[in-house]
Amino acid sequence: MSILAELLSTVFERRQRSVQPAPSDGRPLQELADALVGSAGETSGLALAEEILSRFEPLDDDGKLVFFRHLASAMNIAPDAVRATLETYERDPSKASYRAFMAASEPRRQELIRRLNRLPNATGALVRMRADLLRLGRGEPELEALDIDFRHLFLSWFNRGFLVLRPINWESPAHILEKIIAYEAVHAIDSWDDLRRRLAPADRRCFAFFHPSMPDEPLIFVEVALTKGIPDSVQTLLSENHAEIPATEADTATFYSISNCQAGLASISFGSSLIKQVASDLATDLSGLSTFVTLSPIPGFTRWLEAEDISTTDADPERLRALAADYLLNAKRPGGLPLDPVARFHLGNGAIVHAVHAEADTSDKGRAQSAGTMVNYLYDLENIAQNHERFATTQEVACAPEVKSLAATARSVPA
Template structure:
């Protein structure tokens, strides 16, 4: 797998060097020129100048660029009506071709042409990150965002992704990005990173794309343990005892971090977990439990919103957390907690909750120190996924159900759970 990744990196990691005269036309005119260009060389030169021009623009210039894409490169409703009528009248090949062309916004083809420049994929991902930052003030730009997301879902589908193990021997530029992108439990030093990567009972895996060979898209950190841990302190403690690899029986996914803000909405986590489970199962046949140790990032926010005082006793706090996980829902009747939504949709079940499991400042602030184990029972993943996706029922262990029942008086809506 590593050799394949290196070969793909060599193949795709080429830098475009523009040697022509800089074109001073506005980005909108350059985009129009690119759409009318027929030659590969001239098209690549224009694409390069658009990308460079966008990258050097200030926020106001970027906003103008997106407004241009949103309005001037949108679908033409009148033309679409005409071709729909023609296709309805006669379902010929020509009419279908015209319908497909008219139904696609021009900005999608523009993005494809921009992407012909080596290195452009990463620039387009950054471009969407900027766009996402503008949507709150200009929600109408969501049309352009939907088009970029549509393209990225194709460009970054599982078939193009390469899974690489990350170890202490990985290139420094990759390790630096693991430190920078860690989103769950901050890595505060190189020694901290070494403790997460070097011991025999630790693993880390990341997805890469051939067009971004040095940029992880998402990575997961794994602790190999004997038994299911009840706190992150026990997993990441400086003085912890290393478990001999022949004694481990559990793989604990304790941190999953998305690395590219511009790829928000493109699903990687489900494929990543499934692939890592398969790889670890082949490497260590004695592994029989695959579980997470996850935060409840919106628990305290929810409690404040519901005007619920967090209990001081650990038992009561675990009861309230279990009620939150099983009963707190959005308007669409799926869990309020984003991490719960992710793992439940992937086919996990709520296995256990633990008070004082994350005593860090962030853990206290977001989750009141509570963490949860989501269990990936390999024999029931598909069944659990179907129950959650189709019936919006949460599969939970009997212990969690009992805790939730004890704490349900503080949560208004009744629980909807399926037995584990």
């Protein structure tokens, strides 16, 4: 942990210890929100913030919607004021006219969210509040606009400079390990023994990003296997009988699971920074590592096969590999980006499609979403930046020659 991170953690811990329970205020939450934005005193503002957050969380969905709709309407911008201040600024650009325009164009609800966040422990509560907003506001334009304000502020509060990278191992606190089990979203952790197999051996690693204001809540974590060579099966990788090797003998770091932990931080991206930081740290710590790859699911593959009326009932492994390669390289969204969400993520980070494997995930989930196939995305640390730039500019899917040749055979074999 960096010196800055330690300092931030200390500051937040002191803030947490300083909170005193506030007397209850019987006014409706909407009135409390209006009062908080208009409050001038720090003590009274903290009391209002504590009252709002403590009363919001146990509300049922109808109660939460009433609160959100108040923020979306009564605390929205005033279009006439925005137009008037913009016209003034256009006529006479100055510090004062620009300040007036900025004040008019920022909805009062942004200031409300900031003031709520002054309360110790409030950041986690606001993340949970946004999770409720995303869940309840889908399809309601005013509430979707309200979410833009939450996201705007969260992008600042959760930028990479504030995040703390921590290793997770078998000696980590039990409450953190319980959350790793609960939040694992790619390959379910079935038991404490299963978790131990992923954390305790010398050839296994796990890292998570934390925010100093949420020290007991991982934001995202990645699981890594240190191997000799590139693995082609997740069941083999996670087998209880896998042959453990000393970390110093490994030549490959395989990222086999990345899990976002907080629904309220959707669209706040941490994965790219996490993978690159972990790869860089591992390369520094273990000089024998020369290859950094993922072993990733292909979650849209079976849906694409169905949409293309391609049957794989009797398909042999080579046929499945060819179809998966074709899907990864050639199935596109409008605008040219890959159809597969995991492919978009890794290619956008600067990785390339390195290899495709059949019978690589034989779990029920693996067969249902990927027809049992998996893919290695290769992170060449020297070429990540240029791969990222090329993908961002052209949407070209960078791949190994074997994958390109494999994809070309997919349409030459009758379905």
